[in-house]
Amino acid sequence: MKTIIEPFRIKSVEPIYFNSREQREIILADAHHNPFLIDARDVLIDLLTDSGTSAMSSHQWAGIMQGDESYAGSPSFYRFERAVKNITGMPFIIPTHQGRAAEKILFSSLGGAGKFFVSNTLFDTTRANIEYSGAEGVDFICEAGRHPSIPAPFKGNLDVEALKSFIEKKGAENIPMCIITVTNNSGGGQPVSMQNIREVKALCVAHGIPLFIDACRFAENAYFIKLREDGYKDKNVLDIAREMFSYADGATMSAKKDAFANIGGFLALTNEQLAQQCRNLLIITEGFPTYGGLAGRDLEAIAIGLEEVLDESYLQYRIRSIEYLTEKLHEAGVPVMRPAGGHAVYLDAKAFLPHIPVSQYPGQALVGALYLEGGIRGVEIGSLMFGKYDAQGQLIPAALELVRLAIPRRVYTQSHIDYVAEVIIEVFQHRDQIKGLHITEEAPMLRHFTVKLKPVVA
Ligand code: F0G
Numbered sequence: 001m002k003t004i005i006e007p008f009r010i011k012s013v014e015p016i017y018f019n020s021r022e023q024r025e026i027i028l029a030d031a032h033h034n035p036f037l038i039d040a041r042d043v044l045i046d047l048l049t050d051s052g053t054s055a056m057s058s059h060q061w062a063g064i065m066q067g068d069e070s071y072a073g074s075p076s077f078y079r080f081e082r083a084v085k086n087i088t089g090m091p092f093i094i095p096t097h098q099g100r101a102a103e104k105i106l107f108s109s110l111g112g113a114g115k116f117f118v119s120n121t122l123f124d125t126t127r128a129n130i131e132y133s134g135a136e137g138v139d140f141i142c143e144a145g146r147h148p149s150i151p152a153p154f155k156g157n158l159d160v161e162a163l164k165s166f167i168e169k170k171g172a173e174n175i176p177m178c179i180i181t182v183t184n185n186s187g188g189g190q191p192v193s194m195q196n197i198r199e200v201k202a203l204c205v206a207h208g209i210p211l212f213i214d215a216c217r218f219a220e221n222a223y224f225i226k227l228r229e230d231g232y233k234d235k236n237v238l239d240i241a242r243e244m245f246s247y248a249d250g251a252t253m254s255a256k257k258d259a260f261a262n263i264g265g266f267l268a269l270t271n272e273q274l275a276q277q278c279r280n281l282l283i284i285t286e287g288f289p290t291y292g293g294l295a296g297r298d299l300e301a302i303a304i305g306l307e308e309v310l311d312e313s314y315l316q317y318r319i320r321s322i323e324y325l326t327e328k329l330h331e332a333g334v335p336v337m338r339p340a341g342g343h344a345v346y347l348d349a350k351a352f353l354p355h356i357p358v359s360q361y362p363g364q365a366l367v368g369a370l371y372l373e374g375g376i377r378g379v380e381i382g383s384l385m386f387g388k389y390d391a392q393g394q395l396i397p398a399a400l401e402l403v404r405l406a407i408p409r410r411v412y413t414q415s416h417i418d419y420v421a422e423v424i425i426e427v428f429q430h431r432d433q434i435k436g437l438h439i440t441e442e443a444p445m446l447r448h449f450t451v452k453l454k455p456v457v458a
Contacts, residue, residue: 004316004317004320005317006317006410006413006414007311007313007314007316007317008057008410011058016044016045017041017042017044018044018375019042019044019375021372021373023042024042024371024372024375025372027039027042028368028371028372032440032441032451032452032453032454033364033368033437033452033453033454033455034364034448034450034451034452034453035048035367035368035371035377035378035379036048036379036448036449036450037450037452038371038377042375043371043375043376043377044374044375044376045374045375045376045377045412045416045419045420046377046408047344047376047377047378047404047405047406047407047408047420048377048378048379048406049379049406049408050257050343050344050406050407050408050409051216051254051256051257051406052098052256052261052262052263053256053262053408053409053411054256054260054261054262054305054408054409054410054411055260055408055409055410055411056260056261056262056301056305057260057304057305057308057410059304059308060260060261060300060301060304060305060308063297063300063301063303063304064297064300064301065297066297066300067295067296067297067298067299067300067301068296069295069296069297070296071288071291072288072290073290074290074291074296074299076296076297076299076300076303077095077290077291077296077299079299079300079303080093080095080266080299080300080302080303081093082303083302083303083304083306083307084266084268084303084306085268086306087218087238087241087242087245087306087310088215088242088245088248088251088268089242089245089246090245090248090250090251090268090269090270091269091270091272092268092269092270092271092272092275093266093267093268093269094266094267094268094269094275094278094279094282094289094292095264095265095266095286095289095290095291095292095293095294095299096264096265096266096267096282096286096292096293096294097263097264097265097286097292097293097294098254098255098256098263098264098265098293099125099214099216099252099253099254099255099256099265100125100126100129100254100265101265101285101286101292101293102252102253102254102265102266102267103125103126103129103130103252104129104132104285105267105278105281105282105285105286106129106212106250106252106267106278107129107130107132107133107135108133108281109274109277109278109281110176110177110274111129111130111132111133111134111135111176112133112134112135113134113135114134114135114174115133115134115135115136115174115175115176116135116136116137116138116166116170116174116175117130117135117136117137117138117175117176117177117178117179118137118138118139118140118163118166118167118175118177118178118179119137119138119139119140119158119178119179119180119181119214120139120140120141120142120145120156120157120158120180120181120184120187120192121139121141121145121156121181121184121185121186121187122137122139122179122181122186122214123181123185123186123214123216124186124385124386124446124448125446126179126181126214126252128445128446131445132445135176138166140158140159140162140163140166141156141157141158141159141184141187141399142154142155142156142157142158142159142196143159144157145157145184145187145188145190146399146400148188148335148336148337148338148346148348148351148400148402149335149337149338149348149351150338151338151339152339153191153193153224153228153229153339154190154191154192154193154196154224154228154229155184155187155188155190155191155339156181156182156183156184156187156188156190156191156192156221157192157193157196158178158180158192158196158200160196160199160200160203163178163200163203164203167203167207167209172207172208172209175207175209176209176210177209177210177211177212178200178204178209178210178211178212179211179212179213179214180192180196180197180200180211180212180213180214180248181213181214181216182213182214182215182216182217182218182221182244183217183220183221183224183341183342183343185216185217185343186381186386187400188337188341188344188346188400188402189217189220189322189340189341189342189343189344189346189404190337190341190342191220191221191224191225191228191341191342192221193225193228193229194225194229194232194240194243194244195229197244197247198247200247201247201248210249210250210271211247211248211249212248212249212250212251212252213244213245213248213250213251213252214251214252214253215245215251215252215253215258215268216253216254216256216257216258217257217258217342217343218241218244218245218253218258219237219241219258219309219310219315220258220315220318220319220342220343221244221342222237222240222241222244222310223237223240223312223315223316223318223319223342224319224342225240225244226240227319236310236312237310237312237315238310241310245268248270249269249270249271250267250268250269250270250271250274251267251268252265252266252267252268253265253266253268255302255305255306257343257409258305258306258309259301259302259305259306259309260301260305260308260309260409260410261298261301261302261305262298262301263294263298264294264298264299264301264302266292266302314410318342318409319340319342321407321414321417322340322341322342322343322344322345322407323339323340324414324417325340325345325405325407325417325420325421326338326339326340326345327340328418328421329345329347329421329424329425332421332425332428333428334347334352334424334425334428335347335348335351335352336348337402343406343407344404344405344406344407345404345405345407346381346402346403346404346405347366347378347402347403347405347424348400348401348402349362349363349365349366349380349382349401349402349403350362350400350401352366352403352428352431353365353366353431353434355432356434356435356436357436358382358383358395358397358401359383359395359397359436360436360437360438360456361380361382361383361384361401361436361437361439361453362382362401362436363380363381363382363383363384363401363402363403364380364382364384364437364453365434365435365436365437366378366380366403366427366434367379367380367403368434368437369427369431369434370403370405370423370424370427373423373426373427374419374420374422374423374426376405376420376423376424378403378404378405378406379403379404379406379448380401380402380403380404380448381398381400381402381403381404382397382398382400382401382402382403383395383397383398383401384447384448384451385398385448386398405420435455435456435458436455436456437453437454437455437456438453438454438456439451439452439453440452440453440454
């Protein structure tokens with residue numbers, strides 16, 4: 001087997017900026033140990049997110065020039081609509097400026113106090129939009145998904161039995177929707193199997209609960225199904241994606257992921273009445289239904305991106321580059337979630353820094369150490385992001401303490417990835433010197449974006 005190479009060549013380059021460890025120490029302290037507060041110019045390899053950070057293709061840039069900016073009925077909208085329908089098979093397509101705008105509209109229509117939205121794992125903005133409506137979001141991740149170091153092919157699967165007992169306990173009438181997140185971002189970018197989607201669908205149908213897909217990384221999920229699930233080896237990824245969507249009553253998507261767009265999203269629906277309700281909200285929040293929150297040129301970029309992402313040489317390279325980094329780290333003894341997910345490498349911070357208690361946010365401490373060592377920016381996905389407080393103000397920790405290193409699509413080359421591995425291994429060798437953190441300032445919701453922290457003084 002020959003090396004799997006980047007299936008593109010580079011036409012336009014963007015400089016990255018180097019700084020010294022001494023400079024990074026000052027920058028990290030000034031940013032209160034929060035990577036979201038570091039200027040991008042001060043980051044060498046930016047793995048904060050794979051969202052909106054893709055390199056667009058020459059075709060997408062050409063599409064940008066062809067964007068039609070008519071307020072109503074733009075041909076760019078129809079092109080976008082065709083591309084989304086072609087994959088989802090859903091008749092009502094509503095463009096939004098990003099994924100969370102689609103979520104806000106959907107949950108404003110269907111949420112409310114006393115309701116439960118169930119999922120394999122809700123992403124943080126999804127959960128926040130559900131909670132903002134007064135409803136509650138509840139996750140049912142399968143057993144394998146709870147153990148970062150134990151390999152399993154579909155660790156993003158929803159625990160159907162657990163969901164079944166929850167429905168029986170709470171009553172289907174209080175559950176407006178089940179949402180399957182593909183791939184499961186907050187659970188390690190792990191895929192969901194077609195079998196699991198089918199089983200969840202059957203349970204939902206039996207109780208009259210609509211099934212939605214959070215489709216941000218649908219192509220990566222479809223490719224994992226092709227690689228790992230019996231009966232899909234010879235199917236093309238578009239057909240696999242179509243089958244995934246065929247079980248759903250609706251989907252939300254952030255086009256900033258698997259559509260290679262720098263902005264955008266959509267809501268795809270099968271229910272006309274709900275679509276009408278959502279469009280009414282769209283008009284007062286995003287814009288007229290043929291542009292949503294987007295420019296015509298963005299709609300063009302998304303339409304083209306949705307076609308490009310299903311190219312199997314791209315998906316092979318994409319999934320392989322994440323796996324390559326994961327394997328390198330694993331071989332060096334670094335605790336990393338296995339098998340590799342679709343868009344990111346997840347370090348297990350609890351195992352990496354066993355000397356730091358969960359109440360001192362080991363994930364955030366590791367994020368800081370990676371920045372200091374090599375100018376790499378990652379993000380904590382653990383108790384800082386998902387922790388809650390009990391009535392006594394004690395931290396209720398998240399299930400896992402992870403650090404996500406999300407790989408932007410088509411942006412970094414193999415030598416960047418090799419450098420990242422070297423930095424992480426270096427940090428791992430000196431892990432006992434890393435200190436925990438305590439919070440000095442925090443917001444009531446989505447606190448990780450603005451939180452300020454300080455190292456714990458022993
Ligand atoms: N759902 C999932 C699974 C996501 O990963 C995201 C965004 C969203 C919804 C919201 O989409 O950002 O366009 O509003 N995830 C980004 C990330 C921010 O870094 O993982 P958005």
